[in-house]
Amino acid sequence: MGPPRGRRLEYGLDPLLLEYLIPSLEDLLLVDLGCLILHEAHDEDRLARLRGRIEAEREQRNPVIVSPHEDRYLVLDGAHRVHALGELGSRFALVQVVEPPEQAEGWGHLLSGIGRTELDNIEGIKVSDRLGDAPLAEVETAEGETLHLSAMEDRLRGRVRALWDLQSFYPKGVVVRRVEPDGTARLSGGEALIRYHPFTPKELAEIVDSGIVLPAGITRFRVQERVLGVSYPLDRMMDGDPSARNAELREFVERRWEDNRVRYYGEPVVLFE
Secondary structure (H helix, E strand, C coil), X not given: CCCXXXXXXXXCCCHHHHCCXXXXXXXXXXXXXXHEECCECCCHHHHHHHXXXXXXXXXXXXXXXXXXXXXXXXXXXXXXXXXXXXXXXXXXXXXXXXXXXXXXXXXXXXXXXXXXXXXXXXXXXXXXXXXXXXXXXXXXXXXXXXXEEEECCCCHHHHHHHHHHHHHCCXXXXXXXXXXCCCCCCCCCCEEEEEEXXXXXXXXXXXXXCCCCECCCCEECCCCCCCCCCCEEHHHCCCCCHHHHHHHHHHHHHHHHHCCCCCCCCCCCCXXX
16 A cells, blocks of 8 residues: 555644645655665765765755655655765655656756767667667757667666666766756757656656666656755754654744745746756
8 A cells, every 4th residue: 555645644734724835835744765765876976965965054955756656655856865865874854745747758968979979889779760669868969960769678677778878878077967858959069969768657666666777867757846945954854753753844844834934936947956
């Protein structure tokens, strides 16, 4: 039996306040790290920077985005936060529980140093001018060429292995900039934009259940109402009883609301990280 969204009412906000609160605030929850499952790998450099920041600030700034998966939660966004909290000895993570999306979109990776020659040399990947049977990604080059990458093996595990092979060919030390799935980019000489093929939640669950993970930075999930900037104290997540700790979280949210320190923005936001 999975963790339904209604389970959070056990630690719910004061019913008298719910009429006035932003609905997504009721989606915040402290969850044991052992209940969080990851479908993507992490980047060691990014993890080190984030771990250092959390340790210095002594707080988790943004919630991890999760959705119910059987008796646990699938992490949709925030794998580095989960790893950082674990390395700092925290028992809990602050999460925002959302409904499972219909589809996980694919990020675009803008980088230099990858062209047709490099792609043709990747074992297990077929490069074509047309969409293949086991699509991995679409590549746009600075010369205006569009290439389709597909896995030689059409099973899901084969696709995942091919994705790892593809990212292993990223030039060492090159800066990889993420582009929204439907975003555009102006390419200069030597640059390429790799748009990763989306996965369904069912495929992600199969990946998790088989004990493998995707390379970092491939999946992109759209959250209708994402909560940011909570800055929850790390010392309240290190240990303790889950019910008591979530009661403290409710008090924290209510106090911030009463102090007029919560803002809702309905328009798109550009965030400096």
